[in-house]
Amino acid sequence: MDTSISLRAVGAEAEQAVNESFSRINELDALASSQRPDSDVAKINAAAGKHYVQVDPAVYEMISFARDYSEKSSGEWDITVGVMTNLWQIGTDSQHVPSRAEIDQALQLVNYRDILLRPEDHSVMLAREGMAIDLGGVAKGYAVDEIRKIYEQHHIESGLINMGASSMYAIGKTSKGKAWNIGMKHPRSDTDGNYLGIVAIEDQNLSTSGDYERYFIQDGVRYHHIFDPRTGYPADSGVMSDSIVVDSSVPHGGMLSDILTTVVFVLGPEKGLELVRTMPGVECEITAADGSVYMTDGFKKQFSELNGDFRMAP
Template sequence: MIKRISIMMTFIMLTLFFAGCSKKDQEINRTSLKMDTVIQIKAYGPNASEAIDAAFTRMDEIEQMASANIVTSDISKINQAAGKEYVKVHPEVIKMLKTAVKYSKLSNGAFDITVGPLIKLWGIGTDNERIPTDAEIKSKLPLVGYSNISIMDGNNSVKLLKEGMSIDLGGIAKGFAADEVIKVFEKYGVNSALISLGGSSIHTLGKKPDGTPWTIGIQHPRKDNKQNYLGIINLSEQALSTSGDYERFFIKDGKRYHHILNPATGYPTDNGVMSDTIVIDSNIPDGNMLADILTKTVFVSGIDKGLKVIDSLPGVSCMAVTTDYKIYKSSGWKIQLDNLNPEFTMANRQ
């Protein structure tokens, strides 16, 4: 068994060029391990240091609420009470759950936060990763289904209707955190920053101090070398999220088993997509959270169904890469892809 787990920024590399040395342009760069991933923040301005401190504190608060790996979190309490009773939770958890359910409906279940039992069964990215039997997977499938999340708005309470169900917000909490960091920066008057949560969730606030956009390289999905880009894009005031079958996976008998599970089958998604990147304009509310959700939606739905979902959403665009090294774009993708790796070709949707 060959195993590769990456929590560092292995599939989105940032190439940043900075100018100026005044206090206004002073760069503050901090890195921390939070929310089970590496967080990197670069910010500029006289209040940048205080803003980053406050941002990390805010992320700690979110992790304490939303992590399924912290026994005292709201999500753990919901999971522990599955099939038994309602649990009163923080209003921000309600917001994440409601948003998740909304887009689960929109995607016909391609995105579903109730895959917790399947995630635990496979254990991908942990010391217990393995290939479950068909019987084991079939036994867990009845526990997967967003329609069995019951939310009582009046008192912010949640209940999972079947015992044994469990929620995992891994596909949404980082994006929510990035949205909250932007609010913190606005409070401190920071208008030039780049926030990277594990490399998979990125937000560009304003432009670089020299007035140019942020330059972001999207790594080749089948090469570890960080200089092997698929291509390079420029962003300003946008949220970006990427999902791929190379973030957490293991290989056995020549087959890749990755962490993005299909809620309908219980197996790692296998539809020819190996990565996709969502970009959302900053004027779209909760853009980072939506970007996180929609990357999973496209990955599980596949090129045709997934990009149709993206085409229906204003201010949202997507670029998806298939295992035959073809790149497909949503109708709204207008971003120039520079220095395209010659191994990849642009393809037209049918």
């Protein structure tokens, strides 16, 4: 999962729940990582334009959900940007700004409609050779959903699932009977305790995306890992970071919150808020590049201690 993971659980079967959860995370990482040559994702990418690949039901569910959401978001979200991830290599020793011609060529291979699904045997095919999918924006959220199921099986009524702070779920209240207070990452500071602010969550998913996670700066320009599928470049929407809260009543809340952080980042503050306000059980915070902070009304009720480096948008 390429992140530090922390699992907390309170209850008679807490140790079993945590141990089973870590085993499940390891299974999912082996299946969904594009960096492992034996993973289902790597096999799909290698067979692009050639043949279907039968995959684990978990991988099929991630891809199917992601494809459906690509349709709903009119392509603002598209897991076939894997070809861009491979081209730019952001976060590796080979990271660089590709030529315009390379980007234009790669863009021809970005199209969620070319993800072919065969539900009867959980098989997937990419229609054209050279295509690649990347489940980095959905796998952690799927893992959170899976851990929630394991916690429920072991009757855990208080706990925190933390997939590296970018994908979280809070079960019930803390041992002190309060909501879980989560420090939101300051997008321009790595100082411990220097947060953007605090959000209190209870029986809710919380996902965060930012241009600080994997990036490099060249000629004064920050190139980050959140790509705009329409341009082939890192999204330039005036957003530094954004956070999504999804209520426990919403199906697939982990995957949905992960996907929405990317969609909102690409859309920008105004369009991002407009989208989230149409979705029951979903709240949103967006930190703009100029230091303005936008929130839905529901998010404001859960938020406190805004850092002095930022200001609430009118």
